[in-house]
Amino acid sequence: MVTRTWRTTMSITVNHLPSTLLKLPVVLTPSAWKESVHMEAPSHIAEVGTRLGEVVLEAYRELHLQPDEPQIDFGIYRFLPNGDRSGRHWLELRLHRMDAINGNSYLCISLRDEQPLNLF
Template identity: 35%
Template sequence: MSHTKLTPAAARILSLPVVFTPEAWQQAISIDSTLAMADIEDRLSFTIAAAYQAALADPSQEQEVVDFGLHRLPPDGDPHAPLWLDLQASRQADSKQQQLLISLKQPLTQAA
């Protein structure tokens, strides 16, 4: 198997811990069934991979926010109603470290 050496910029991105906003977690990861741990694992790994892929598209740019999206089943798991979910990954820094924050691109609209 061949391994490709990461650039320093790409290595920095891949070393960032990933954090979700509650809304992004609810829409991208959470499901209503408590018996579907494998589904949660799949959703989590796919979402994190998509976020890293978007951030790595041009690591030298060091953009603070990158948009990405994915198809996923709604939280109720209905296989007949797949949805497109627009997300963004932003590099956030606090006083201790940086992190990759995954959030909804647009906030959910509240029904009246």
């Protein structure tokens, strides 16, 4: 039931984003990956995929609400990367729209206090 709700929500969110934004690659800084996606000892690799999906989904949700903003602050509740499941902890993130002159634009997710990756 939760999975179905998540897919419905994702579908609604994604369907309302301009197609140009959906075509953009999404990258995470190494620090954002370490804090939001990485797990030291996942019981199953699907846990890492779920964590990645939650980060990207939340970024798209915020992009849906603020499609013209070059930077969007957002956050997620997640279990710590060390596997501690005693409670979810808040992580502050930032979504950057990186508009490249050569047409290779992308979305970059970083920790709130770090700079985005400049790939081009």
